[in-house]
Amino acid sequence: MLTLYHAPQSRSTRMLWLLEELGADYHIEYVDIVRTVVPGGAPDPRNPHPLKQVPAIAVDGVVLVESIMLMLYLTDRYEGLAPTVGDPKRAEYLSWLGLYNGILEPVVQAKFKGPLSPVQADAYAELDRRWRGALGEGPYLMGEQFTAIDILFGSLLQWYRTAMPDYPVYDEYLERISHRPALAKAMAKDAKTDG
Ligand SMILES: N[C@@H](CCC(=O)N[C@@H](CS)C(=O)NCC(=O)O)C(=O)O
Numbered sequence: 001m002l003t004l005y006h007a008p009q010s011r012s013t014r015m016l017w018l019l020e021e022l023g024a025d026y027h028i029e030y031v032d033i034v035r036t037v038v039p040g041g042a043p044d045p046r047n048p049h050p051l052k053q054v055p056a057i058a059v060d061g062v063v064l065v066e067s068i069m070l071m072l073y074l075t076d077r078y079e080g081l082a083p084t085v086g087d088p089k090r091a092e093y094l095s096w097l098g099l100y101n102g103i104l105e106p107v108v109q110a111k112f113k114g115p116l117s118p119v120q121a122d123a124y125a126e127l128d129r130r131w132r133g134a135l136g137e138g139p140y141l142m143g144e145q146f147t148a149i150d151i152l153f154g155s156l157l158q159w160y161r162t163a164m165p166d167y168p169v170y171d172e173y174l175e176r177i178s179h180r181p182a183l184a185k186a187m188a189k190d191a192k193t194d195g
Contacts, residue, residue, distance in 0.1 A: 002026040005047055005056040007033045008191040011067055012055035014155035016189055018071060018148055020182035022078035030192045068101040071148045081148045092142060096149040103127060108156070108163045128165055135169045139176060150177055 004019060006012040006028050019026050033054055034041035048063045049056040056065045057073070064073055072094075075082035083089035107124045110116055116124060131153070134141050141149045154177040156163050157170060164170050177183075 003029050003058045005029050005031050005049060005054055005058070006190075007031055007054045009159075010054050013186065013190050014067070014151050015055040015057070015070055015074075016186035017155065017183050018074055018081070018151050020185045020189075021081055021148075021151065021180070022074060024074065024078050028189060066101075067152070068097045071152060072097060075148045081146070081151075083147075089142065093147065093149065096141060097152070099127065099130070100149070100152050104153075105156075108160070111163070112160075131164065132167060132169050135173050138173070146177070146180075154178070 002019075002024060004012060004015055004026055006016060007030065010033060016028070029046060031047040031054060032041075032044040033047070033052065034044075043052040047054070047056065048058060049065050051065075053065070055067060055070055056063055057070055058064075064070060071082075076084070083093050103123050104127050107116065107120050107127070110120055111124065131141070137143065140146050141153060154174065157174050158178065161170070161174070
């Protein structure tokens with residue numbers, strides 16, 4: 001059994017969405033991540049993440065962390081939402097994962113805190129061009145097929161629309177991906193309801 005360590009309305013919400021899209025059999029362990037939100041908050045001992053963050057997954061006692069690695073692992077384990085090994089589009093999939101994690105997310109976090117440095121501003125402008133170019137061809141980031149990359153990038157836009165500039169292509173994309181049944185199922189599980 002696969003366990004997702006999850007806190008509502010966080011980066012693990014997109015893993016719920018992914019697991020629902022994949023039709024995976026999984027268990028949710030709700031954990032608290034209050035330690036950086038509430039001064040003096042205590043790390044949740046139930047959370048196996050070395051930094052007490054979410055998301056994390058555990059499979060047969062082995063813990064895996066970092067959103068893009070979870071995406072890679074899950075889309076390899078349950079096929080259908082990403083090109084598999086040997087597929088020529090696999091390189092593009094891996095590139096999107098790397099660009100998101102290595103450049104876009106850090107730059108967006110920096111943008112949230114204040115003005116970007118010239119290097120960050122250049123990287124941001126280039127990624128904006130790339131993302132818009134891909135969406136212009138669309139309808140999804142990798143073309144005709146909805147993939148896990150759409151969950152990664154789409155969830156960023158859902159939570160923080162101003163992460164990307166005010167172009168209609170982003171709003172149209174957001175509208176396109178936000179009515180999926182798997183997302184509705186994930187949102188129904190996002191917060192713990194049984195105490
Ligand atoms: N690079 C990590 C970032 C994980 C992360 O920052 N998670 C936040 C929730 S959105 C968290 O757990 N924060 C609590 C903390 O840092 O104490 C990933 O994408 O998995």
